[in-house]
Amino acid sequence: MVKLEIVKRNSNEKIVYLSSILFLIILVWIMTLIDPSGTVFLIIGFLALLTVFAIFKIIPNIGIKKHTRVGELILNETWLEVKNVIGQGKFDIKDLDKLKIEVFGYDGQSRTGSSYALEGTGMHPVDGLENKLSYLYQGRPYKYEFYVETIPQSEDLKRIIKKWTSYNKHIRANIVR
Incomplete structure (x- = not known):
């Protein structure tokens, strides 16, 4: 989790x-x-x-806080839970349609080269905010941007996504390497 x-x-x-x-x-x-x-x-x-x-x-993590927390996202191998100002809900992965998760990186991670989320080429520190989750539940769309702070969080997230894709073949997962 x-x-x-x-x-x-x-x-x-x-x-x-x-x-x-x-x-x-x-x-x-x-x-x-x-x-x-x-x-x-x-x-x-x-x-x-x-x-x-x-x-x-x-210098990552020393400057201005680049985001405001608006909720919590808890991910498990078979479900996800959302807690935010609108409300909360726990959803089984197999009940979600068009589930798409994009993981760009954790705060302070260095990226080299060129990517859709990078401007130009060269070394770029990631701020951990480019990560996105979207899905449909009972025909209603949900979209979230989430923050990955540490390497262990990133590794746990990748492990969970791998389980999700074996559990539900209709999941679109994009993990930038």
Whole structure:
């Protein structure tokens, strides 16, 4: 069994980046009024911007929290349980139609190369939020984005998905490697 957070992505990171850049532009502009050569201030501004980027992007789990918890998703080898603000329910896997699960990675996992969820190529840290689950139950669609925090959670999730696909052949599972 694995317990995961159902999440909603925050936009705080973009706000911090934009406000930091705006602050640094204003700071550099003021400093160039004081000292027209401004070389020292440009270097300080660049280093400050690089520091902000490193804290929030390169070093995982230290920066701004990129999501808000809106519920809990509990997965077992034969059922899944959803607990969120709308309500809760426990569903047997064989009773779900069009069950689709996409696992992109856990928080801090490094991805290399190019993928549908990556921009460009090269090394990319994953924030654990690109994971999705959708299904139909009694004709009603359900969609969730969930957060995978650790390697053990990721491994448990992969093991459960493997059991699900042997239990129900109509499950679409996509685990990015």
